[in-house]
Amino acid sequence: MKFFTDENSELAREMIERYPKARSAMIPLLHLAQEQEGWITDEAMTEIAELVGTTSAEVLGTCSFYEMFKRKPVGKYVINICTTMSCALMGAGDLMKHAESRLGVKSGGSTSDGMFTLEGAECQAACTEAPCLQVNYRHQYRVTADQFDQLIEELASADHDVPQHGVLSRIRQHIPEDRFVGPTPPEEVVSAPIWLGTDSGEK
């Protein structure tokens, strides 16, 4: 049985065609799988292996290296509280304790209703706005305990603009066919690009 939906299969084909080597699409395809399913299933990895021409063990090797790829189901909203220096200096430890008690789970755990997964995370590039957190990789800045509670209520009642876990960018890159130069694999491109105007630049 196919893993990707027809629409996502088409997207996968488009992504692969952009790279000089299909394997480069591995991480984008894992993201696509996570967007479809919320986490990375064995079926997804098997199909990605076929799509990029490698083994599912190789896909697992790549998948398991990266923090964002979840190998088991997580909550609809993954809440990452930054615990690195700038946030720690500004009260991230207290925020984490509050979050654990508010959600009734320890860092790393998920609520039983499947809504929230709580994680301690590393630096999120919002250091001047500490303490910060991310919900499905979208930032919240200078978060107080009260604001955390309010955020949880908004998310629980769907009164929020955060897509479910797995969805990252809601805007996809679209390359119009008439403007697409196409991939430049080393086997096929052997001379300097034409605009350099050198002798070897003839196409």
Added chain:
Amino acid sequence: MNEMTGTAIPHAPGFIANKTPRIVTSRFDYEDSHTLTRYEATGGYEGLKKALRRTPEEVHNEVRDATLLGRGGAGFPAGVKWGFCPPEVWPRYLVVNGDESEPGTYKDRLLMELDPHQLIEGCLIACYAVGLSQCFLYVRGEMAVAQERVAQALNEAYAAGYIGKNIQDSDFSVDIILHWGAGAYVVGEETALIESLEGNRGMPRLKPPYFPASIGLYGQPTIVNNVETLSNLPWILEHGAGAFTAIGTESSPGTRMVAVSGHVKRPGVYEIVNGTTTFRDLLYGSDMCGGIRDDNQLKAFVPGGGSAPWFTADQLDLPFEASQVGPQGSMLGSGAIMVMDETTDIPAAALTLTKFYAHESCGKCVPCREGGTWLEQILRRVVEGRGTTRDLELLIEVGETICPGDFPHAAVPSKGIEAVPFPYRMTTICFVGPSAFAPIHSALTLFREEFEAKVAGNDYPTMIEVAVDV
């Protein structure tokens, strides 16, 4: 396809304008700074148009003459790096490093969210100048909004004829492919970034070669440039290298973005004059951070991202100039300053960095994989009051397996401690391992009494010492 506009996306906070001329942040005050309409209305893509009227070699020379130092951390001049491509090996690639994740660093995300067209234009200028056939724009995975804004900008720029086939009706053709990471700090190291882009685990490659310009993506010559570095190119091409070098100093011209976080009155991201601005200007200036919170005393600050050895008030008058900061024992790194006031528990603060690097070790080099983990565990028990005096020596011993010899640190005149200059020797391929040790070494050197207070009264012999005594 979801073609939603960017208007619903909240404006990323943090940037604070000051008296510095604005090169890369010039559009940050506009609510629609990320749109093509605003970009074109404010001189956008003029640098590219000027570049296309000149030869690639002339454009490369302009950038070389500007002495544009890389803004990612190493500070290597971009124009010189571009020149490292072997002359007759094709194709060449551009990989844009948007994997900003060094602790304390917050600028590339702002540039991607607030002015993505400026970055795109920079990419195009680099590709034109060096003959790079394809560009891969690698955005950190945990930056959903930056991905949306860059995707939207790429779509606009393709449609307007700035990217793709025969750009602006010239014979210059290049694609820019948006690529996301998936959460791994080490991927910010340029050879690990390339591994990741090839679909692999993001582990740094063995050196030499030291620069992917000789052997990079798919074994081909590859330029890896940081987002802020590339974002400077449109301005340089529009105004000329002379205008750029007129700002700052000869060896560190232009401006740079610096994030100041922690215990200051106005934490924020500031564009500052390179080379001349001092840490005191930045931390205490009335148009910048305005001093330490609650008018407390400054205890220490990390001057260049979590990897950098720490400074104290004794180093406040150093300028943002590598040739002055290096001999004083640290580095400017990625433009990230983390400030600790007098209330800070120094060993605990060091732990927040060491645990970061231990967590982010890719596991390729044993001294980092094992050493980082042990440094974290030993430091944690010291912080929690379970450590011994012996642990303080053990921290240094483990650190020396990663960085043999003298490790750089700042001077402490009041204690008779002299500076040890940057850099250090290392037994690992990349800087993740040494970075796990850097905060511990700095904290222990500058504030040893705080560690001794934590282990006081715990001096029972360890198992190892008992065995040795027998």
